[in-house]
Amino acid sequence: APPLLHMLQASVSSKADGSALRMVPVADVLYFEAADKYIRVLTANAEYLIRTPLKELLPQLDAAVFWQIHRGTVVRASAIHTVLRDEQGKLSITLHGSLDKLAVSRLYGHLFKAM
Template sequence: MVATADFDALIRTPIKEILEGIDSGKFWQIHRSTIVNASAVESVSRDFRGQATVKVKGRKENLVVSRPFSHLFKQM
């Protein structure tokens, strides 16, 4: 799924293909099925277990950051 501030769209392209075609400095994979625009990250929070979640500008829900990708937010 591709989610923007305005709409969600279901796509059939494998996430690996998407990652190969985008700038890894601007777009970060945060979960096996989720890529975010780094400039759209509003905030990062952690729960008592250390599980990170990301608040993306224009979206109501927070997105979960899986453990293999949590290193992206260590300094935030």
């Protein structure tokens, strides 16, 4: 297995700097979300982009810390705030420090089977 990743080189775009490269500690990441050729990297106070495909990134993340909840979404397990189940039985989660609601696909529903 590849060594675990501790820092990400991510690009951040701002009106002031244009586009810049920033070192982002993996410990700060709430979740990763695949978007076209990029992955959105969300922390409690910023959003970054990396070009690594999710399938390359996953083996470099600690599976006990980051859970894949959807084909294109990987979350920090300890950041999960609530798990919601709608009338159709579909699961979604909210995270501490984020207003985003993330869908959990049926394939990964077993992570929350106690619900």
